Amino acid sequence: MQLLTRLENSSTFGYEGAVNISFFVHKSTDVVVLHANDFSIKLGKIRLLEWNTLNKYEVTEFSFNRKLDYLIIKVDSYLKEGRYYSLNIEFGRRMSENRRGGYFLVYSTDVVSQQKSWYSLTHFEPRSMRYTMPCFDEPALKATFNVTLGHHKRFQSFSTMKVVSVLAHKEMKDYVWSVHETTPLMPTYLLAFSINNLTCTFSQTGGPTPVRIRTCAKSSELRLTTFASQKAPLFLEYFEQVLDMVLPLNKIDQLAVEKYPTDAIENWGLVVYSSDLILQTDEPDISEPSRFRLQALQLISHEIAHMWFGNLITVAWWTDVWLKEGLTGYFEVLGIDHLYPRLGRRILAKYRETTMMHEAESGGIFVSIKDIQANTSNKYAYQKATSVLHMAEGMVGNTTFLDAIHRYLYQYALASATTDQFFESIQQASDRAKSLPDYAYVKAIMDTWILQNGYPVVNVIRNTSLVLIQNHFSFNESRKEVWWIPLTYTIQSEQNFSDTRPKAFFPANSPLLKLDVFVPENDWIIFNVQAMGYYRVNYDEKNWDLIAKALSEDHQSIHVLNRAQIVSDALFLWKNKRISWSTALNVLKYLVDEDEFEPLMALVVGVTNGFWGVSPESSMAIAKWLSNAGKWYAEFINYTFDQLVFIDNILESADDTSVED
Numbered sequence: 001m002q003l004l005t006r007l008e009n010s011s012t013f014g015y016e017g018a019v020n021i022s023f024f025v026h027k028s029t030d031v032v033v034l035h036a037n038d039f040s041i042k043l044g045k046i047r048l049l050e051w052n053t054l055n056k057y058e059v060t061e062f063s064f065n066r067k068l069d070y071l072i073i074k075v076d077s078y079l080k081e082g083r084y085y086s087l088n089i090e091f092g093r094r095m096s097e098n099r100r101g102g103y104f105l106v107y108s109t110d111v112v113s114q115q116k117s118w119y120s121l122t123h124f125e126p127r128s129m130r131y132t133m134p135c136f137d138e139p140a141l142k143a144t145f146n147v148t149l150g151h152h153k154r155f156q157s158f159s160t161m162k163v164v165s166v167l168a169h170k171e172m173k174d175y176v177w178s179v180h181e182t183t184p185l186m187p188t189y190l191l192a193f194s195i196n197n198l199t200c201t202f203s204q205t206g207g208p209t210p211v212r213i214r215t216c217a218k219s220s221e222l223r224l225t226t227f228a229s230q231k232a233p234l235f236l237e238y239f240e241q242v243l244d245m246v247l248p249l250n251k252i253d254q255l256a257v258e259k260y261p262t263d264a265i266e267n268w269g270l271v272v273y274s275s276d277l278i279l280q281t282d283e284p285d286i287s288e289p290s291r292f293r294l295q296a297l298q299l300i301s302h303e304i305a306h307m308w309f310g311n312l313i314t315v316a317w318w319t320d321v322w323l324k325e326g327l328t329g330y331f332e333v334l335g336i337d338h339l340y341p342r343l344g345r346r347i348l349a350k351y352r353e354t355t356m357m358h359e360a361e362s363g364g365i366f367v368s369i370k371d372i373q374a375n376t377s378n379k380y381a382y383q384k385a386t387s388v389l390h391m392a393e394g395m396v397g398n399t400t401f402l403d404a405i406h407r408y409l410y411q412y413a414l415a416s417a418t419t420d421q422f423f424e425s426i427q428q429a430s431d432r433a434k435s436l437p438d439y440a441y442v443k444a445i446m447d448t449w450i451l452q453n454g455y456p457v458v459n460v461i462r463n464t465s466l467v468l469i470q471n472h473f474s475f476n477e478s479r480k481e482v483w484w485i486p487l488t489y490t491i492q493s494e495q496n497f498s499d500t501r502p503k504a505f506f507p508a509n510s511p512l513l514k515l516d517v518f519v520p521e522n523d524w525i526i527f528n529v530q531a532m533g534y535y536r537v538n539y540d541e542k543n544w545d546l547i548a549k550a551l552s553e554d555h556q557s558i559h560v561l562n563r564a565q566i567v568s569d570a571l572f573l574w575k576n577k578r579i580s581w582s583t584a585l586n587v588l589k590y591l592v593d594e595d596e597f598e599p600l601m602a603l604v605v606g607v608t609n610g611f612w613g614v615s616p617e618s619s620m621a622i623a624k625w626l627s628n629a630g631k632w633y634a635e636f637i638n639y640t641f642d643q644l645v646f647i648d649n650i651l652e653s654a655d656d657t658s659v660e661d
Helices: 219-243 291-305 318-339 343-362 379-396 398-412 419-433 442-450 541-557 560-575 581-593 597-610 616-628 633-653
Strands: 002-006 014-024 029-035 046-050 059-065 070-079 084-094 103-109 116-122 148-152 156-159 163-168 175-180 193-196 199-204 212-217 251-257 270-274 313-315 415-417 456-462 466-472 485-487 489-491 504-506 512-515 525-527 536-539
Touching (some): 046 070, 148 156, 156 175, 219 291, 219 398, 291 318, 343 560, 379 398, 379 419, 398 419, 456 541, 504 512, 560 597
Parallel strands (some): 002 148, 212 251, 251 270, 313 415, 456 536
Antiparallel strands (some): 014 084, 103 116, 148 175, 156 193, 199 212, 456 466
């Protein structure tokens, strides 16, 4: 493709270009249908040529189907089956700030003069390239792209691949053509380009095949790019190591852009961020970053992880976008935990708690969403996807899960993959490691989590054996959903919170399960070790009392993530009238001695998201209890709630998004 962009005069903002598309004919036809909309094409500017014979076809007519975004081209004779053809189309369009056009304008304002500087950007995901040029605009359709961008010489050209040559324009004074390297095989939505006059800092990864990273902003903000410039190569190196796969890229550019329509977009080789989220002032890089730095850190980790999940492997269709967003979220957290131990765990805990509470308010969410637009803007579905994949890791074990990821990457690199193909990778790794019992199949288990609305509550009744009953979280008796639930548990005399592998499965063919497990009379039993499962747990009165007693006497005897789960479950179950307020309060009162983030975060999420509409008497009781917890409450509000607010802001960006992550 060749595209010339005019940015010098606002009265002539626009572009004109030509695209040359090579394709193979599987069935003889005299009609070629592409995706296209909202730009000008002239009949004489469409040319079709057969490769072998150089035979030219006459285009007799063309039309747009605006509803389906189709360009329908009719030729004078049939294209032959089994032959390659080349289709050349010239086109053009005026440009504006409307992102719907795919290729659009943004501006920065000079602080002193208040003058606007205009530049161009793309945002093609999920399906906007069709508004910029004719193309086959579906995620499973891939090609290599040869990008040549024309522009005034005072600007520079950015695209997926680096510039290999700059040629003078033969007809337009002071204009040049920037020729970029050929891209890897990729779909249209990952291509990106920009004409701008931003200024850049440089960094790169280590190792035998270094990747150069440019981090660019307007010149007055260049000093604020240092943080992103330093962290991006660290994430890239870590992901290359843990994923055991080097990207087919020799550079990644990061653009910090004012007034960008989303928080970030993970174009291959050209990541774009909203400048107010990524630019950071200089400060010491201490063991725990400030809230604004953590916001930037999550964005960078997320977008770099997308280079593998969503870019190296793409979705076959947008119904599988949960997979690329879930895997990206999972590795985003691992990347942050690598640089700042335990910080990623906090983010993952926040994902789980806020998503569960949101489901309670919204009536539940699906991970796999049929509607494309809903799929590209549902942050809670993405967070739930990450939580469900975290549960899958616990189900088969960390080593087996990473083996599955490696299999998945090696089998589908530079291709598209479906949800079922990913599940098959986990199944193969699990079979090899004998991680699951013979009756447990990955697809059968995981389908219950991604294709059903909501999540289960496991009710535990202690008797001579354990009786478990699962309900939909809404406790609506008309809801018949059941899940394959990986069951982990430990008892007080063991306190084994390190083993997160399932000891049993709650099958999806019955809402009731009996477990022959001996629990000493005065021992508590706690299900969902380290809260790796995406479900809640309710106990009988005796077990709640035993848990409350243990928390009161030595809360650190229970794992911090299980303490967070217990706090969250107690608040949720009380609100839904499954346990009494006295039972909930008996569990929660230990919090006056709690000094870890996760349980306090669970309390705040439960209070802020879970108590709307409760009675004034109950609200007063909660407020009184909180106010009496003065030992930690003031510091907690300043520290924990502050972090929750900015993590919420971060998650608005995660993409991805929307898919734009």
